[in-house]
Amino acid sequence: MSSNNWQPVIGLEVHVQLATKTKLFSSSPIAFGAEPNTQANEIDLGLPGVLPVLNKEAISHALKFGCAINAEISEKVIFARKNYFYPDLPKGYQISQLDDPIVGKGSIKIKLGEKSKIIGVTRAHLEEDAGKSIHDLYSNNSAIDLNRAGTCLLEIVSEPDLSSAEEAIEYLKKIHSIVTFLGISDGDMSQGSMRCDANVSVKKPNDHELGTRTELKNINSFKFVEKAIIFEIDRQIKELENGKEIIQETRLYDSKKNLTQSMRSKEEANDYRYFPEPDLIPIKISKDQINNVRKNLPELPEIMKERFMKSYGLSNENAELVTANKETASFFEDVLSYKVSPKIAVNWITGDLFALLNKNDTNILESEVSPKHIAEIIQNIEDQKISGPSAKKLLEIVWSKGGEIQELIQKEGLEQISNDDEIEKILDEVIFENQKQFEQLKSGKDRLQGFFVGQVMKKTSGSASPKVVNKLLKDKLSK
Amino acid sequence: MSELIKLSLTDQILGLTDKSFSSKEITEAYLNEIKKKKSLNCYISVFEEESKENALIADENIIKNKARPLEGIPIAHKDIFCIKDKKTTCGSKMLSNFISPYSSEVFSKLDNAGAITLGKTNMDEFAMGSSNETSFYGNVLNPINEKLSPGGSSGGSAAAVRANLCSFATATDTGGSIRQPASFCGVTGIKPTYGRVSRWGMIAFASSLDQAGIIAKNAKDAAIALKYMSGFDQKDSTSLNEEVKDFQKEVDAKQDHVIGIPKELIENIKNDQVRDSFNNSISILEKDGAKIEEINLPHIEYSLPAYYVIAPAECSANLARYDGIRFGHRSDSVSSLEDLYVNSRTEGFGREVKNRIFIGTFCLSAGYYDAFYNKALKIRNLIKNDFDEAFKKVSSIAMPTCSNSSFELGSISDPVEMYEQDIYTIPANLAGLPAISIPSGIANEMPIGLQLIGNYLDEGRILNLANKFQKLTDFHEFK
Secondary structure, three states: OOHHHOEEEEEEEEEEEOOOOEOOOOOOEOOOOOOOOOOOOOOOOOOOOOOOOOOHHHHHHHHHHHHHOOOOEOOEEOOEEEEOOOOOOOOOEEEEOOOOOOEOOEEEEEEEOOEEEEEEEEEEEEEEOOOEEEEEEEOOEEEEEOOOOOOEEEEEEEOOOEOOHHHHHHHHHHHHHHHHHHOOOOOOHHHOOEEEEEEEEEEOOOOOOOOOOEEEEEEOOHHHHHHHHHHHHHHHHHHHHOOOOOOOEEEEEEOOOOEEEEEEEHHHOOOOOOEEOOOOOOEEOOHHHHHHHHHOOOOOHHHHHHHHHHHHOOOHHHHHHHOOOHHHHHHHHHHHOOOOOHHHHHHHHHHHHHHHHHHOOOOHHHOOOOHHHHHHHHHHHHOOOOOHHHHHHHHHHHHHHOOOHHHHHHHOOOOOEOOHHHHHHHHHHHHHHOHHHHHHHHOOOOOHHHHHHHHHHHHOOOOEOHHHHHHHHHHHHHO | OOOHHHOOHHHHHHHHHOOOOOHHHHHHHHHHHHHHOHHHOOEEEEOHHHHHHHHHHHHHHHHOOOOOOOOOOEEEEEOOEOOOOOEOOOOOHHHOOOEOOOOOHHHHHHHHOOOEEEEEEOOOHHHOOOOOOOOOOOOOOOOOOOOEOOOOOOHHHHHHHHOOOOOOEEEEEOOOOOHHHHHHHOOEEEEOOOOOOOOOOEOOOOOOOOEEEEEEOOHHHHHHHHHHHOOOOOOOOOOOOOOOOOHHHHOOOOOOOEEEEEHHHHHOOOOHHHHHHHHHHHHHHHHOOOEEEEEOOOOHHHHHHHHHHHHHHHHHHHHHHOOOOOOOOOOOOOOOHHHHHHHHHHHHOOHHHHHHHHHHHHHHOOOOOHHHHHHHHHHHHHHHHHHHHHOOOOOEEEEEOOOOOOOEOOOOOOHHHHHHHHOOOHHHHHHOOOEEEEEEEEEOOEEEEEEEEEOOOOHHHHHHHHHHHHHHOOOOOOO
């Protein structure tokens, strides 16, 4: 079997929870982690006689997304009822959109190494979220938490333009970066702020028709999206190569077993009986409103990246890394506000700081090291007050203990020894201990220079200025 | 004492203001009458103690010259309006245990205007019915002849007004549920323009058609009551942000009238007494100076089928929330989630409600949506256009309220024959226009009504015309 004979075709439906103050159709607040059913009012409970009132903030968030991906914006926004029964769906229907989604056709550019690819966005529409059913809390009983019921979702539907799990991940990352840069979502997958369904099929490269697709439901991390798609592509290829047919169905990804399982087939599929929501009147969106959103759109990652390369002289790779999300980008610019070299700053952020974040399994928002800390460390190196190795040590101390940089340098004895006499004494010691090597260096084995510098650094626990050591060593050789 | 309850609202307000009698007296008189005529089954709940307490507070307000517009006036609410901490059944077993945690806007407005809520009136289950026989609480008897139906669905409200069991009553009208029982009981009932009165807290049957209104002794009373019930409510997105004219002034103002008569429709009336009475009413108004114009409503004959697609379709979704999960009836015999749904709904809903849920679900199903629902919406638009055309040359349109007077309880078993009860009332709902029914004659020794339909937001005009008719005739007087 060779997967080269098959070409995967993937489309994604991404549900982004919008960071609005209140729910899509009620004044209940939205906050993750509140006590069950404390953020659900009579509207969210679907009590008899209640009516929805549209949250305008959700409209403005959706418009921002539409403008950011250069999409068509509908002049008229109509909501529809999607009917189905489920215990955590209080009204027995979800208020969603069918015709005239607020965001129409648009596109998103993704990077694949050196190349880039345009992925079509079919539509993005507003809808309310359901509550949560909890089946493992009580024996013989299920529990329902309606705190999430009615929160605003933007469902972003892509064209089947993705052809690998890798591309799917890049597309997801791009959406994540757009919505966080726009400030319309926290994009936090672990809290369900971004959820993804994937439509997967495979076909022969020369086939014009698409193969039968399956829908993978509710995958809640980038890693699992990748694994689920890879598994499903592989499963479909195996089925087809064994002469079997792919059944159009919904499949659930089991992250523990790393496989997808059939949930329901098309024949059993729900008929959602959509019809226009009579409790809401169509919302008109004016050209002025759209132009206004467009005018006030924050700088998007793509443009910010170019600016960073142009005005700060960052490499493509580094610019990409610091614009991966809004928080990192603003951290970077905050460091620059202390007038330090952008190139040095970016190296500290993407190198040592990222390493620390990884090690502590956290993100830049939770960083114990502030932009001011980084800027002061860089300044101290440039002023030759601390050495590079001491600076790295200092960063770790700031992370674990906190405090002011200047105080810490003194308290931890990290000041660089730039007193020539003191360093010369140590250098003499080193030469004395390594006479043979010194002779070799003298006779032209230049690469031993580093050895001597290193030995001095070791003896001074990194606090000697390498510049001074080099200078003194050169003096001694020329004698 | 019993004379107080027969006074018009206008006279009751006068008497309370000049302290000829107290709210305590009038409230107790109504409560006594309610007890005496318990067998009419007009009320589902009566708030005896609370009414008495509120009457004392009202009397205090009156003494302190702090009386509000309806201070101390005892009224009744159809049991479709939620009242905080009160049982709100909607005439259904499904909600026989439902205590509402919030109040409807209709209740709040009248409560704030000083009215005293005596209790909640009986109705067809979920407002689906034209005879009051679908109520879980048993049918209401027509006070004029107890063998006959009071009409429906607001039969309890109409009979309560007719039997002097309240000063006036709130009601709702989706396809004629205010006007038909008003016609059957010889009282005045007005359904205002769709969106004039807030639907917040009014249990939904068909959201795009449901409208709250008033059943009262005469047009003047109805004008006063409606004035304090109407107005924009931001909790209802379909509520109209339009100035509410002072109906109380308009009802008595000097106005010229041009009355449109749909000639073809009148000629096709099968019941001679109804047709003769209608023609007699028109000649009374003509003699008084009204101009009469023939008009054409070419699509009105499709009202009934269009209505019986749209209303059930909306109802099928609106009633999905009654699933036994969060409130309402839950079946005792449950061994699975499906059982919970099926058994709770099977036991909780009556036959007519189930019929309509079936019809609606069918009409919205894949493959039938265009043939039924979409077509019905198109017809609805045509009917609206017919009215718009007609109102270019007339100020109101007259037709009978019903094709017959009240019928014997239990005499109509064919649902379609029952649906035909609404043949003249439905068009105003489809077009969202205000319409009033006033007593205008006798057929088979029972009252029949004249229906006046007004232009959009022009309730004042039909109230004025109705008042004019009631000055010239005595059909509205209870004998």
